Amino acid sequence: MITLRLMWGLLVLCVVAASPRRYARQAELDNYDNNNVDLDKNVDGTDVYDYYDGFDEPQIEIGTLSPDEDIDPSHHASLEEEEEEEREDKELPIKPQLIPSGFGESGTLMGPSAQGGMATCMLCTCLVGSVYCDDLKLxxxxxxxxxxxxxxxxxNKIAKISKSDFINLNKLKRIDLTSNGISRIDDDAFFGLPALEELILRENSIRQLPxxxxxxxxxxxxxxxxxxxxIQxxxxxxxxxxxxxxxxxNNIDHIPVPLPDSLRSLHLQNNNxxxxxxxxxxxxxxxxxIRNALEDVRLDGNPINLSRTPQAYICLPRIPVGALI
Known part of the structure; x- marks a missing residue:
């Protein structure tokens, strides 16, 4: 009988030894509702940091991993910045550079020799084949x-147009010199331009059309x-x-005939x-x-009575604008 009790006791001890340990955290959870124990504290008041024994588990420190000694993070960042700048340079269009009005002396070109128009593009705005030099006091x-x-x-303040101003510009199609102080133009200043189609000389002091x-x-x-x-x-x-x-x-006293059949619009208002x-x-x-093309003839502001010469515009699709009385 004694032997049987000893064997039963050993069996109980073995079962107890084989059962899992109860950790402080588990004890806290079991007693939370009854004892209101702080989950972050052990029963002895010490802090609880993890829930593991530490056996067979690698200890991992949470933090910043040290970089590889062969890789410089600052250099890596700079490479990314350089690539970003290169992408931006490729995506953004090249903007023309403009030196504001009043920079330097009046009419003085900035930069190196003006051969090829390089210095002009430092003063004016150059865009493809167009050159804009408006309001620069030239x-x-x-x-x-x-x-x-x-x-x-x-x-601007351009007073004279010389033959040399537009020499050898075989691609020039349009010239606009509106509102300068032009009073003199060399007779062959524009004649040697084979591609010239549009010439605008409004609001100047020109006495002779070249x-x-x-x-x-x-x-x-x-x-x-x-x-x-x-007018020649x-x-x-x-x-x-x-x-x-x-x-x-312009104080013109006659209509400058003959006019080509291609003409669509003729403005002669406010003359003599x-x-x-x-x-x-x-x-x-x-x-x-019948002259179908010429649909716009302006003669208003002239001392002419259109009703006196009805045969002069009978071939036109529209009667000229002007006084009929």
């Missing part, structure tokens, strides 16, 4: 690249001082592609035109002749 035409197709120099190439499609010399002798005889006869001719406010002939626009020997 007193002369700046040197232009041979690839220039459009030139704008409005609202010779122009047959390639012209638009001429605007309004608000000048051409008078009765400022038959100046527009050979311009077979001329579409627009604007000569408003007093009479019109029957062959000014039409052909009196061919009653079937």
């Amino acid at each position: 007193d002369r035409v700046p040197p232009l690249s041979k690839d220039t197709t459009h030139f704008y120099a409005r609202y 010779a122009l190439a047959p390639s012209m499609t638009l001429i605007d010399a309004s608000h000048n001082q051409l008078g009765s002798t400022g 005889r038959e100046a527009f006869k050979d311009m077979s592609g001329l579409l627009y001719l604007y000569l408003t406010d 035109i007093q009479m019109m002939h029957e062959d000014t626009f039409c052909n009196p020997h061919d009653l079937n002749y």
Whole structure:
């Protein structure tokens, strides 16, 4: 009997030894509702940091891992920044550089030699074949690249146009010199430009319109001082592609005939035109002749009575604008 009790006791001890240990955290959870024990404290008051024995488990310290000695993080970041800058440079368009008005002396080009128009693009705005030099207080035409197709120099102080200003510019199509102080133009200043189509000389002091190439499609010399002798005889006869001719406010006393059949718009308002002939626009020997292109003729502001010469515009699709009484 004693032997049986000893064996039973040993069995109980073995079962107790084999049962899992109860950790402080588990004891806290079991007694939380009854004892209101702080979950972050052991029963003895010490802090609880983990829930493991530590056996067979690697100890991992949470924190920043030290970088590889062969890799410089600052260098890596700089490489990323350089790549980002390269991408931005490729994505962003190149903007033309403009030196503001008033920088340097009036009419003085900045930079190195102006050969090829390089210095002009430091002063003006160059975009593809167009050069914009508006409102820069220029007193002369700046040197232009041979690839220039459009030139704008409005609202400056240019007083004279010389032959050398546009020499060898075989691609130049448009010149706009609106509102300068131009009073003199060399007669062959524009004639040697084979591609020139549009010339705008509004609001200057020009007394003599220079010779122009047959390639012209638009001429605007309004608000000048051409008078009765400022336009050469038959100046527009050979311009077979001329579409627009604007000569408003010039004190002109006649209509500059002959005008090409291609002409669509003729503005001569506010001049001193007093009479019109029957062959000014039409052909009196061919009653079937119709001039369909010329739809816009402005003669208002002139001392002329259009009702006196009805045969002069019978071939036009529209009656000219002007006084009929």
